[in-house]
Amino acid sequence: MIRLTDRGHVYALFAIVVLATALGSLTQTVMNSMLGGVEADFGVDAAVGQWLTTAYMLVLGVTVPAVTWLAQRLPMRRLVFLALGIFVAGAVVSGAAPSFGVLLAGRVLQAVAAGITLPVLQSIAMTRFPPGQNATAMGIAGIAMGFAPNIGPLIGGALVDSLGWRSFYAILLGILATLVLATALTVPRGEAPTRDARLDARSLLLSTLGFGGLLLGFSEASTLGLSHPLVWAAVAVGAACLGLFVRRQRRVDDPLIDLRIFESRRFRASFAAQNLLFASFMGITLIVPLFVVGLQGGTALEAGIVFIPATIMALVCNPLAGFLADRVGVRPVTVVSAVLLAAGSVAMAFMDEATPLWAMTLMQTVRGLGVSSLIGPYASWGLSKLPRAIVMDGSAFFATARQACASLGTAAMVLLITTAGSLGAAPALGYQLAFGLSAALAVAVLAVTLAKVR
Template sequence: MTAPSGSAEAGDIADLEQELTSVPATPGRTPLVIKLLVAATFVVILNETTLVNAVPRLMADFHISETTAQWSLTVFMLTMAAVIPVTGWFLQRVTTRTAYATAMLTFSAGTLVAALAPTFGVLLVGRVVQAGGTAVMMPLLMTTLMTVVAVEDRGRVMGQVTLAMSCAPALGPAVSGVLLHFGSWRLIFVVVLPIAVLVGFFGFRQLENVGETTRSPISWLSVLLAAGGFSTFVYGLSKVGNAEWPEPALLIGGGVVLIAAFAVYQLVLQRGERPLMDLRTLKHRNFAVSLVLMSAGFMAFLGSMLLLPLYLQNLRGLSELQTGLLVMPGGLAMGLLGPQVGKIYDRIGSRPLVIPGSVAMVALLFGMSRIGVDTPYAVILALHVALMASLATVFTPVFTIGLGDLSPQLYSHGSSLLGTLQQVAGAIGTALLVVIMTNRTESLAESGSAPADAFMGGLQWAFFTGAAIGLVVIAMALLLPSKVEAPEGAAAGH
């Protein structure tokens, strides 16, 4: 443990303990613990989308249908949605090092299982274990950042977190496209495994514990309601367009009922100060507004991210590698802009960034809805890069304002809720846009349109829907303050 960075009055043990556990950062410098957690989070989140391009290979190797192969993606999202609600309680109960070791060991074990999987069922087991580790790492990074970084420096550091939280999913298909060019789908896991092991090992050696642990009992009923509710809801969404009604409706409805029961039960548990997910975070106006904004943003972002590869491969005939290389600059733009946007936020606040960024996002999604069969690749590339850049100006400040509005004891619960709704919103956006694209395509085909024109018409409607969802982002951006005051007990500059 490092020495205290400030002075404590003699005999004031509480102040000394606060110094030791908070480890406030020197303004202008990113704490080592955050650098380590960003690297680890980038590695684990990257795997959420790396198999997007590998579905045809899985179908051929395991002799399965496309619907079955898609489970390699769906099961990861289901596990994340089921596990993340528990992480708020888990992160308060264990030390930073224990949480980090648990996440990286779990993720690495899942990666090894997936790489060696002799059957598709074993591959799914590996993906579930992988997702379990990823679900812990995301809230751990956000909670630790809010604990150790001074308020006036959070925008810059949160910009680095954007590299992991937003850029990694965007780069996943690009990375897998390159790897699939050189070998089988197993290469994706073979390349990631040593990186994860090394990041986990050296990170654990350098990592220090921050914050204080509590020994609150766990509510197993809450765990069952959360895991059952969120996973059933996301599973129902994944079945939309792939199954006969009313199966998807029953699953989605059942998930909503379980989630509602979970929320009501948390309100009951809050009276005894032992909720699994503390919903008092929603009483903080700026956090609630940020939550709605981020949910709408991820619906449009992840839904649209799925559409572009479909267009490039199914309509334009590009290979996995060519598709990956075309979308890679956009992901890199988002990641590289994150830290710069964070620095600007620290100087001028959120509104000059988030409002123009959300307007640009809507305009660019509308622009994507106008692309056609022969649109030049340079135009598509420019639209995608600009879209990712606009999202960077939105996500970084909103993450900072939302969590910065909470008191320290709510950081882990706020991070958990944000991560959970991020997964659910992504699932909703993906299901909604795919259904709209499919239905419009089928309608045009039945009316006599050529297959290419019918597909293009469906794609345009889906992108237009993404732009419409973006209007919610603009509305929420107008409600955000430029900055938030540090709650009592939050890390402050020294």
């Protein structure tokens, strides 16, 4: 064990979990641009190949709520080792996969690991940093949640065209091995917060069916349509089980998610704003490439260029926004950021076939600056008034609900495009409606910010 000060141990732990979470976010999106190579190698069609991304999203969403119980039973060092160990196993299985089914199993393991690290990261930022540094820490954490997934498709495309898709997992293993070694050397042993915490199996089942059903239904709605039985059944089962889950959490002694989190006014406002934010911006990462390639006849490279400035600037804006929120207060930071988000989003709703690439890139950059500057300050502000014992519960519920809302927003945007096309509308109209929905959600974020953040 390397001798560090107490603060040094916290910084080391935080850096390790930030990198692990960034790898999880990167792994989630990197497959988007490698699907063609995977499908060709295993002889599967696009509908089957898409399950590599759908399954990852589903497993990530249903894993996160269970982390609250794990955090009560395991010391932080062991919890980090568990996440890294599962991640390593997933990378090995995926990299050496002899068939599509084995690769899918590896993706499931990776999603479980990512589901563990995400709420742990936010909990560390809120409970192990001194007051006045929480928003800064959460801003740094935002790099893992914002920058990493955006750069994933670019990395995947570069690797699949040069070294093949398996090379990503070889690189991933090298980084993970370094993180395992760093954890062994710098993270001290400690006691678990509550060794007798009991896992309520019925809550876990209801959570899995609830969030899993909603995520499955929302993700399939964009391809199968709202009228498809699978979509309706999944959403109906998910909503019913989620209602039963919430009811049960209020009645059992050991809830999977302590719903006292909603007694905090800040948490409720932040919860609403973050869900609107993720519903607004995640779908754009899919709609913009469809717009550039499908409507304007551009190339995949040109579609990628639209995101590059905002993605690069997120490296600076995420921590800077957190730092400013700690220094001047969260309201001015979030108001300015929400105005940027709304302005860029509304401008994009008026794009058509003739919109030049530079103008689209400028609008997305303004929009992206708003997104990257909102995530950290809003998360830290929303969690800041929760009792320390239930910060992990708040973080876990944040992460799971955001995932469902991101899927819902994306499905709704794709559905608007396909519906407009089926009705014979002008080619640009469906995209304008999709961008308009994103703009409406962004304006709603601004409204919540102006009304609730003090």
